[in-house]
Amino acid sequence: MPLGNNDKWRRHMHTRSVQCDGFLRDDGLWEVEAWLRDTKPFAQRADRFRGELNPGDPVHDIGLRLAIDDGMTIREAEAMMRATPYPTCIEVEPILERLIGERIGPGWRETVRRKIGRLETCTHMMELLGPAVTTLYQTMSYGKKPQGRDTLENQQSSGERPFFIGGCHSWRTDGPVVAAMFPQFATKPAAKDAKD
Incomplete structure:
Protein backbone atom coordinates (compact mmCIF):
# COMPACT_ATOMS: atom_id res chain seq x y z
CA MET A 1 0.00 0.00 0.00
CA PRO A 2 1.46 3.38 -0.91
CA LEU A 3 2.12 6.01 1.70
CA GLY A 4 -0.38 8.81 2.03
CA ASN A 5 -3.69 9.28 0.33
CA ASN A 6 -2.37 9.10 -3.20
CA ASP A 7 -5.08 8.51 -5.78
CA LYS A 8 -2.80 9.35 -8.72
CA TRP A 9 -1.74 6.72 -11.22
CA ARG A 10 1.98 6.15 -11.09
CA ARG A 11 4.48 4.07 -13.01
CA HIS A 12 7.20 2.19 -11.16
CA MET A 13 10.53 3.52 -12.47
CA HIS A 14 13.26 2.54 -10.02
CA THR A 15 14.02 0.39 -6.97
CA ARG A 16 16.87 0.94 -4.55
CA SER A 17 17.37 -1.83 -2.04
CA VAL A 18 19.74 -1.55 0.89
CA GLN A 19 20.39 -4.62 2.99
CA CYS A 20 22.66 -4.70 6.00
CA ASP A 21 23.40 -7.81 8.06
CA GLY A 22 25.30 -7.70 11.35
CA PHE A 23 27.34 -10.54 12.81
CA LEU A 24 29.37 -11.48 15.87
CA ARG A 25 32.41 -13.41 14.68
CA ASP A 26 34.12 -16.25 16.52
CA ASP A 27 37.23 -14.04 16.92
CA GLY A 28 35.16 -11.54 18.95
CA LEU A 29 34.92 -8.88 16.23
CA TRP A 30 31.60 -7.38 15.17
CA GLU A 31 30.96 -7.33 11.42
CA VAL A 32 28.49 -5.74 9.06
CA GLU A 33 27.96 -6.64 5.43
CA ALA A 34 25.96 -4.05 3.52
CA TRP A 35 24.67 -4.03 -0.06
CA LEU A 36 23.11 -1.33 -2.19
CA ARG A 37 21.32 -2.45 -5.35
CA ASP A 38 19.58 -0.25 -7.92
CA THR A 39 17.32 -1.81 -10.56
CA LYS A 40 14.85 -0.64 -13.20
CA PRO A 41 11.63 -2.51 -14.07
CA PHE A 42 12.17 -1.95 -17.80
CA ALA A 43 14.88 -2.74 -20.34
CA GLN A 44 17.54 -0.10 -20.76
CA ARG A 45 19.08 0.72 -24.09
CA ALA A 46 22.61 -0.41 -24.73
CA ASP A 47 25.23 2.07 -23.64
CA ARG A 48 28.89 2.25 -24.59
CA PHE A 49 30.09 0.52 -21.42
CA ARG A 50 27.66 -2.28 -20.52
CA GLY A 51 25.27 -3.01 -23.31
CA GLU A 52 21.57 -3.57 -22.79
CA LEU A 53 20.18 -4.22 -19.34
CA ASN A 54 17.05 -6.32 -18.92
CA PRO A 55 14.34 -5.46 -16.39
CA GLY A 56 15.71 -6.20 -12.92
CA ASP A 57 19.37 -6.23 -13.98
CA PRO A 58 21.35 -4.17 -11.48
CA VAL A 59 22.44 -0.68 -12.42
CA HIS A 60 24.44 -0.66 -9.17
CA ASP A 61 25.27 -3.67 -7.00
CA ILE A 62 27.73 -2.37 -4.45
CA GLY A 63 28.75 -3.94 -1.15
CA LEU A 64 30.97 -3.18 1.78
CA ARG A 65 32.13 -5.00 4.88
CA LEU A 66 33.41 -3.53 8.12
CA ALA A 67 34.74 -5.46 11.12
CA ILE A 68 35.16 -3.61 14.42
CA ASP A 69 36.28 -4.41 17.95
CA ASP A 70 34.33 -3.71 21.14
CA GLY A 71 35.75 -0.18 21.24
CA MET A 72 34.27 0.56 17.77
CA THR A 73 37.70 0.65 16.10
CA ILE A 74 37.69 -0.59 12.52
CA ARG A 75 39.93 -3.64 12.11
CA GLU A 76 38.91 -4.66 8.58
CA ALA A 77 37.26 -2.79 5.72
CA GLU A 78 36.56 -3.77 2.15
CA ALA A 79 34.24 -3.01 -0.74
CA MET A 80 32.99 -4.94 -3.74
CA MET A 81 31.48 -3.52 -6.91
CA ARG A 82 29.54 -6.35 -8.58
CA ALA A 83 27.70 -4.08 -11.02
CA THR A 84 28.52 -0.48 -11.89
CA PRO A 85 27.63 1.86 -14.74
CA TYR A 86 31.27 2.50 -15.68
CA PRO A 87 34.36 0.28 -15.66
CA THR A 88 36.28 2.93 -13.70
CA CYS A 89 33.91 2.55 -10.72
CA ILE A 90 35.68 -0.60 -9.55
CA GLU A 91 38.92 1.36 -9.14
CA VAL A 92 37.62 2.65 -5.79
CA GLU A 93 37.21 -0.79 -4.17
CA PRO A 94 40.41 -0.51 -2.04
CA ILE A 95 39.56 2.99 -0.67
CA LEU A 96 37.75 1.76 2.46
CA GLU A 97 41.01 0.28 3.75
CA ARG A 98 41.95 3.86 4.73
CA LEU A 99 39.39 3.60 7.52
CA ILE A 100 41.21 0.74 9.26
CA GLY A 101 42.32 1.94 12.69
CA GLU A 102 39.70 4.71 12.88
CA ARG A 103 37.07 4.72 15.62
CA ILE A 104 33.35 4.98 14.88
CA GLY A 105 31.80 7.53 17.21
CA PRO A 106 31.57 11.29 17.60
CA GLY A 107 33.12 12.99 14.58
CA TRP A 108 32.84 9.85 12.44
CA ARG A 109 31.50 11.61 9.33
CA GLU A 110 34.27 14.18 9.49
CA THR A 111 36.84 11.38 9.81
CA VAL A 112 35.49 9.74 6.66
CA ARG A 113 35.59 13.05 4.75
CA ARG A 114 39.17 13.65 5.90
CA LYS A 115 40.38 10.14 5.01
CA ILE A 116 38.52 9.69 1.70
CA GLY A 117 38.21 12.50 -0.81
CA ARG A 118 34.96 12.97 -2.73
CA LEU A 119 36.61 12.27 -6.09
CA GLU A 120 38.45 9.23 -4.76
CA THR A 121 35.37 7.17 -4.04
CA CYS A 122 31.87 6.23 -5.12
CA THR A 123 28.91 8.30 -3.93
CA HIS A 124 26.81 5.17 -3.44
CA MET A 125 29.48 3.44 -1.36
CA MET A 126 29.70 6.49 0.90
CA GLU A 127 25.88 6.53 1.21
CA LEU A 128 26.01 2.88 2.24
CA LEU A 129 28.38 3.62 5.13
CA GLY A 130 25.53 5.32 7.04
CA PRO A 131 23.19 2.32 7.28
CA ALA A 132 26.18 -0.01 7.71
CA VAL A 133 27.36 1.86 10.81
CA THR A 134 23.89 2.11 12.34
CA THR A 135 23.54 -1.64 11.73
CA LEU A 136 26.74 -2.19 13.72
CA TYR A 137 25.22 -0.29 16.65
CA GLN A 138 22.10 -2.46 16.43
CA THR A 139 24.23 -5.60 16.11
CA MET A 140 26.12 -4.79 19.32
CA SER A 141 23.08 -3.58 21.29
CA TYR A 142 22.36 -6.86 23.09
Missing part, protein backbone atom coordinates in the same frame (compact mmCIF):
# COMPACT_ATOMS: atom_id res chain seq x y z
CA GLY A 143 25.99 -7.70 23.80
CA LYS A 144 27.78 -10.95 23.02
CA LYS A 145 25.30 -13.14 24.94
CA PRO A 146 21.94 -11.76 23.79
CA GLN A 147 19.49 -14.55 24.66
CA GLY A 148 16.90 -13.38 27.17
CA ARG A 149 18.42 -9.94 27.68
CA ASP A 150 16.93 -6.48 27.39
CA THR A 151 18.52 -4.33 24.69
CA LEU A 152 19.26 -1.53 27.18
CA GLU A 153 20.73 -3.74 29.92
CA ASN A 154 24.33 -3.14 28.79
CA GLN A 155 23.87 0.62 28.65
CA GLN A 156 22.02 0.87 31.98
CA SER A 157 24.68 -1.05 33.87
CA SER A 158 27.65 0.77 32.35
CA GLY A 159 27.02 4.10 34.11
CA GLU A 160 28.09 5.95 30.96
CA ARG A 161 25.75 8.09 28.89
CA PRO A 162 24.60 5.95 25.94
CA PHE A 163 25.37 7.33 22.48
CA PHE A 164 21.69 7.45 21.50
CA ILE A 165 20.57 9.84 24.25
CA GLY A 166 19.91 13.19 22.63
CA GLY A 167 19.83 11.64 19.17
CA CYS A 168 16.11 11.71 18.34
CA HIS A 169 12.69 12.80 19.59
CA SER A 170 12.09 9.80 21.85
CA TRP A 171 15.61 9.90 23.29
CA ARG A 172 15.65 13.66 23.99
CA THR A 173 16.98 14.39 27.48
CA ASP A 174 13.82 16.25 28.55
CA GLY A 175 11.45 13.49 27.42
CA PRO A 176 9.65 10.73 29.30
CA VAL A 177 11.73 7.82 27.91
CA VAL A 178 15.05 9.16 29.21
CA ALA A 179 13.41 10.16 32.51
CA ALA A 180 12.13 6.60 33.00
CA MET A 181 15.08 4.59 31.72
CA PHE A 182 18.12 6.80 32.32
CA PRO A 183 17.06 9.33 34.98
CA GLN A 184 20.70 10.24 35.69
CA PHE A 185 20.89 11.81 32.20
CA ALA A 186 17.43 13.40 32.18
CA THR A 187 16.88 17.15 32.14
CA LYS A 188 13.75 19.07 33.01
CA PRO A 189 11.48 19.97 30.11
CA ALA A 190 11.90 23.52 28.88
CA ALA A 191 9.37 25.91 30.35
CA LYS A 192 6.52 26.73 27.98
CA ASP A 193 5.93 30.37 27.18
CA ALA A 194 2.80 31.59 28.88
CA LYS A 195 0.21 32.91 26.43
CA ASP A 196 -1.72 36.05 27.36
